[in-house]
Amino acid sequence: MNIHRVTGDLVATHRTPSLAEKSLRVVEDSRGDLEVALDPVGAKPGDFVITIGISAARIAAGDPRITTDLTIGGIIDHWSEERWRD
Amino acid sequence: MNIHRVTGDLVATHRTPSLAEKSLRVVEDSRGDLEVALDPVGAKPGDFVITIGISAARIAAGDPRITTDLTIGGIIDHWSEERWRD
Amino acid sequence: MNIHRVTGDLVATHRTPSLAEKSLRVVEDSRGDLEVALDPVGAKPGDFVITIGISAARIAAGDPRITTDLTIGGIIDHWSEERWRD
Amino acid sequence: MNIHRVTGDLVATHRTPSLAEKSLRVVEDSRGDLEVALDPVGAKPGDFVITIGISAARIAAGDPRITTDLTIGGIIDHWSEERWRD
Amino acid sequence: MNIHRVTGDLVATHRTPSLAEKSLRVVEDSRGDLEVALDPVGAKPGDFVITIGISAARIAAGDPRITTDLTIGGIIDHWSEERWRD
Numbered sequence: 001m002n003i004h005r006v007t008g009d010l011v012a013t014h015r016t017p018s019l020a021e022k023s024l025r026v027v028e029d030s031r032g033d034l035e036v037a038l039d040p041v042g043a044k045p046g047d048f049v050i051t052i053g054i055s056a057a058r059i060a061a062g063d064p065r066i067t068t069d070l071t072i073g074g075i076i077d078h079w080s081e082e083r084w085r086d
Numbered sequence: 087m088n089i090h091r092v093t094g095d096l097v098a099t100h101r102t103p104s105l106a107e108k109s110l111r112v113v114e115d116s117r118g119d120l121e122v123a124l125d126p127v128g129a130k131p132g133d134f135v136i137t138i139g140i141s142a143a144r145i146a147a148g149d150p151r152i153t154t155d156l157t158i159g160g161i162i163d164h165w166s167e168e169r170w171r172d
Numbered sequence: 173m174n175i176h177r178v179t180g181d182l183v184a185t186h187r188t189p190s191l192a193e194k195s196l197r198v199v200e201d202s203r204g205d206l207e208v209a210l211d212p213v214g215a216k217p218g219d220f221v222i223t224i225g226i227s228a229a230r231i232a233a234g235d236p237r238i239t240t241d242l243t244i245g246g247i248i249d250h251w252s253e254e255r256w257r258d
Numbered sequence: 259m260n261i262h263r264v265t266g267d268l269v270a271t272h273r274t275p276s277l278a279e280k281s282l283r284v285v286e287d288s289r290g291d292l293e294v295a296l297d298p299v300g301a302k303p304g305d306f307v308i309t310i311g312i313s314a315a316r317i318a319a320g321d322p323r324i325t326t327d328l329t330i331g332g333i334i335d336h337w338s339e340e341r342w343r344d
Numbered sequence: 345m346n347i348h349r350v351t352g353d354l355v356a357t358h359r360t361p362s363l364a365e366k367s368l369r370v371v372e373d374s375r376g377d378l379e380v381a382l383d384p385v386g387a388k389p390g391d392f393v394i395t396i397g398i399s400a401a402r403i404a405a406g407d408p409r410i411t412t413d414l415t416i417g418g419i420i421d422h423w424s425e426e427r428w429r430d
Contacts, residue, residue, distance in 0.1 A: 015160035060239035067146035074187035101332035153318035246359035273418035325404035
């Protein structure tokens with residue numbers, strides 16, 4: 001899993017049915033690279049989150065037919081943030 | 087998932103049967119690296135899109151026998167484009 | 173598999189059910205990049221460990237329903253540590 | 259999928275049974291990094307090809323028991339080659 | 345698949361049952377990055393090998409319950425070694 005920080009949402013009205021009506025967040029890693037994660041836990045911008053990739057992402061979404069390759073698996077309460085390279 | 091921008095099409099007449107007659111788009115990420123994505127949603131050059139990888143790419147293609155590892159899952163209407171590193 | 177060094181734990185009280193109550197470690201690779209690994213073997217900070225990714229991570233967790241994409245598969249006793257780029 | 263250019267063949271007489279007698283090509287990406295791809299389409303050195311990774315590679319090989327993680331899925335006729343960073 | 349060079353073994357007595365008693369090799373790629381591969385073919389330090397990743401790694405191990413994400417699939421006899429960036 002990776003550590004990402006939520007930067008915001010994105011709006012994509014034209015989607016495949018398998019992603020319809022899911023909450024998507026734009027997240028960044030410690031290098032500033034952006035990815036898009038499915039969010040079943042309700043993270044907010046600025047939250048540090050654990051993100052789950054690979055086939056586990058679909059299982060973590062609650063339904064393996066949801067076509068995600070990155071899903072937020074938890075909101076981090078405490079960790080060594082000084083390792084984050086701002 | 088990742089955020090890509092569609093740069094164009096490519097023509098590949100000699101394909102494996104599992105990719106036959108599918109729409110393929112050349113997409114670039116924010117670093118300018120190119121990949122090829124299956125497009126079931128009808129994106130156009132210049133569109134920012136959400137791309138889905140891993141085994142979810144096959145499911146998003148509408149048929150898991152389609153041999154794609156990257157599928158366009160939606161066209162982005164609004165996001166913080168200033169994060170794109172042109 | 174990769175070689176990681178355990179750097180510490182993280183606390184994430186708000187998790188998806190599929191990760192509930194599992195031990196998670198923050199690990200770093202030889203470039204200093206951080207990831208989060210499920211730990212079924214009881215590694216301690218400073219330990220060099222073998223980490224298993226992809227779908228094998230779920231099997232190594234002991235239950236393929238556990239939504240991990242990185243699982244600690246062993247604690248390394250001896251290896252050529254001079255290859256580690258501190 | 260990715261765009262690779264075929265650079266040559268390699269000879270590996272000592273193989274696992276699951277790769278026995280398959281055609282393998284050394285391919286390079288636009289950064290010059292090398293990988294090895296299974297070739298069911300008959301590509302030649304210098305050809306630009308579409309390569310398929312992840313579990314789709316095994317399906318594209320024509321038999322999911324073939325242990326490939328990268329399979330050539332088509333030979334590209336036309337694309338914007340000026341994007342290739344020689 | 346990738347091309348790796350075997351650099352040595354590692355000793356890990358404390359392992360998950362799914363990796364128990366398997367031969368593991370430390371391998372490096374052309375950039376000098378290290379990974380750990382399961383070795384069912386008997387490679388020796390200095391050998392150039394083809395390595396298989398993703399779910400194909402488990403199949404190449406001879407038993408999909410073996411939790412590897414990288415398995416040596418063959419020993420290379422001949423290839424363009426001048427492409428290796430020492």
